[in-house]
Amino acid sequence: MNTAALTFSTVSKTFTRGRQVSALAEVSFSIQPGRVTGLIGPDGAGKTTLLRLAAGLLLPDEGEIQVLDMDALAEPLKVQSSISYMPQRFGLYEDLSVQENLDLYADLQGLPVAKRPARYAELMQMTGLSPFAERLAGKLSGGMKQKLGLACTLVHSPRLLLLDEPTVGVDPVSRRELWQIVYRQVQEAGMxxxxxxxxxxxxxxxxxxxxxxxxxxxxxxxxxxxxxSVAGRTFQVSSNALSHRRLQETLSQAPGVLDALIEGETVRLVMETACAPAAEQLLPGQDIHITAVEPCFEDAFIARLKVRQTDAPPVEFSPSASLDKAEDDVVIRVDKLQRRFGDFIAVNNVSFSVRRGEIFGLLGANGAGKSTTFRMLCGLLPVSSGELAVAGYDLRRAAATARGRIGYMAQKFSLYSNLSVRQNLRFFSSAYGLRGKQQKARLEWALNTFELASFQDVNAGDLPLGYKQRLSFAAALMHEPEILFLDEPTSGVDPLARREFWARTNALAESGVTVLVTTHFMEEANYCDRLVIMADGEVLAAGTPLEMKMQARTVEHPDPTMEDAFIQLIEQRQQTSETAA
Incomplete structure (x- = not known):
């Protein structure tokens, strides 16, 4: 008898989407029972295909798959009754309540009625959804939806649980709670x-x-x-003379450097070889401090997959800003902003300002009100009360004019999936008023700068996630806006695509473009000059990333990360609310 929980033997799968795409090629592995195994790789690596094959939802072209000692090809229904699979877009019924969703999935999974109360109570307690049993699923925050999706997946306790990116778009507090649920299943149920x-x-x-x-x-x-595998190749570099963004940009071009990543107030390097770099080698004439650091898993991932590009197209950008003012001018002003939905106050008395050429972060837990704030800033949602000015225009009176100065990249892919890359770019440039030679020049700029030329005739919906992100970013920049709104722009993309995205964003900020970004990936907050963290519709904290981390610093934890600081601030808020109640 095979002791492995899952075995792939030379499994291959090819799809035809206008052209032949090899999703998996002769993949072989085994995973042992009672463990958590991670599946990683760049966008388009084949991760979702592998999980769907393991779940019996696809058949391989070649090879064999054994799931819990069952032949997945010969007995797919038997396999599916013994496992649970949570896809990236789990099918919650948003017009049903939390309890009704659980009942539906209990019916689908054949859970006996007599066993349901005890299982429901366990899942509700585990996910913290007990107070929300009667709430419609569509009214839950993103993190709560993911927890409900996991609870529905676990209604019938499976021997094998398959999860496809369960924490995408989820804030750090909810991510940690989801991981606690997963490990509890492993430790207590042997899953x-x-x-x-x-x-x-x-x-x-x-x-x-x-x-x-x-x-x-x-x-x-x-x-x-x-x-x-990357021992001796990882270092931290700091400088008193250069900003961390400029330091990172310069070091990424230095000889021998494979990867340069902003890490707190320093830049983390992965070198091409195990050789300690000299300051003169990295930045001639600059006073920098270099420290060897222990490698982490991400260093190894980058070292294995990143190909150093010294000839990548530069991000040439000259925003057509008519506001000829000093760099420290405020281009976004928010004062006592409020948004009500009936009796519910989603955003309450929020105030902050963003200066020209600044990267400003808007962070918060799921349901904190940041998406509502973001939509008001873009002119997509009317303000209930308070003052809101963008690019010198009052959004309550001149929203359409202000939108012409704004580039917007939505959280979810919002371009036209049935149009090609070139057709999407032409449509959005036309919508922004570009015509003739100017439009043609911007189209070529976008295709070359974002390396989309080889995909220009491919429908947008068929692009890998990383290329969808590039296309969305290019479309937002067609009219050379002076202000760029980015709503969770790197949600779900791999570390290579995130690095590429932030290299372009940093270059835009250096050219004078103002960037306002929301993100659930806390280490990206290090790219921000300043940020606010929201909770329950209000500003919980504001300042630089370093000031945020200082608030979380303790004797036991002298060097907290942005994620540490975020979780501590959110938990303190929750404790204060519980005490007041």
Whole structure:
């Protein structure tokens, strides 16, 4: 008898989408029972295909799949009755309550009625959804929806749990709670879990990791094994003379540097070889401090997959700003902003300002009110009360004029899936008033700068996630806006695509474009000059990333991350609210 929970033997799967796409190529591996195994890889690596094959929802072109000692090809229904699979877009019924969704999935999974009360009570307590049993699923925050989706998946306790990026778009507090639920199932029920994730700090928590790339399995092992492969190649660099953004941009072009990533107030380097760099080698004539640091799992991922590009197209950008003012001019002003939905106050007395050329972060837990604030800033939602000015225009009186100065990249892919890349760019440039030679020049700029030329005739809906992100970013910049709104722009994309995105965003900020960004990936907050953290519709904290981290610093934890600071601030708010209640 096979002791493995899941075994793939030379499994291949090809799709035809106008052209032949090899999703998996001769993939072989086994995962052991009672463990959490992470599935990682760049966008388009084949992770979702692998999970759907394991769930019996797809059949391979070649190879064999064994699931819990069952032949997945010969007995797909038997396999599906023994496992649970939570896809990226889990099918909650938004017009049904939390309890009604649980009842529906209990019916679908054949859970006996007599066993339901005890299982429901356990799941409600585990997910913290007990107070919301009668609330419609569509009225839940993003984090609560993910927890409800996981609860529905677990109604009938499976032996094997397959999760496809369960924490995408979820704030750090909810992410941590979801992980606690997963590990509780492993420890108490002996469950086996295979999950894909775009967050490499999550992969580092797994017992074992599978690394996929271009449909092939590159490696399998413990996260620590991956980290050891880049020993002697990781360093931190700091400078008193250069901003962390300028330092990162300069170091990324330095000889011998494979990767340069902003990490707090320093820049983390992964070198091409295990050789300590000299200051003169990295930044001639600059006073910098270099410290060797222990490698982490993300360092190994980047070292394995990143190809250094010294000839990538530069982000040439000259915003057509008519406001000829000093760099410290305020271009976004929010004063006592409020938004009500009936008796519910979603945003309450929010105030902040953003200066020209600044990257400003708007952070918060799911349901904190930041998306509502963001939509008001973009002129997509009317203000209930308070003052809101963008690019010198009062949004309560001149929203349409202000929108012409704004570029907007939505959280969810919002371009036209049935149009090609070029057709989307032409449509959005026309919508922004571009015509003739100017439009043609901007189209070529977008295709070349974002390396979309080879995909220009591909329908947008068929693009890998990372290229969808590039297309959305390019469309937002067609009219050279002076202010750029980015709503969770890197949600779900892999670390390579995130680095590419932030290199472009930093270049825009250096050219004078003002950027306002929301993100659930807390380390991205280090790219911000200043930020606010929202909770319950109000501003909980405001300042620089360093000031935020200072608030979380303790004797036991002298060097907290942005995620540490975020979680501590949110938990303090929750404790204060509970005490007041």
């Amino acid at each position: 086996t879990v295979l999950l894909s994730t775009a967050y490499l700090d999550e992969a580092e928590r797994c017992d074992e990791v599978l690394l996929l790339h271009q449909g092939k399995l590159l490696d399998q092992g413990k996260p620590a094994q991956f980290s050891r």
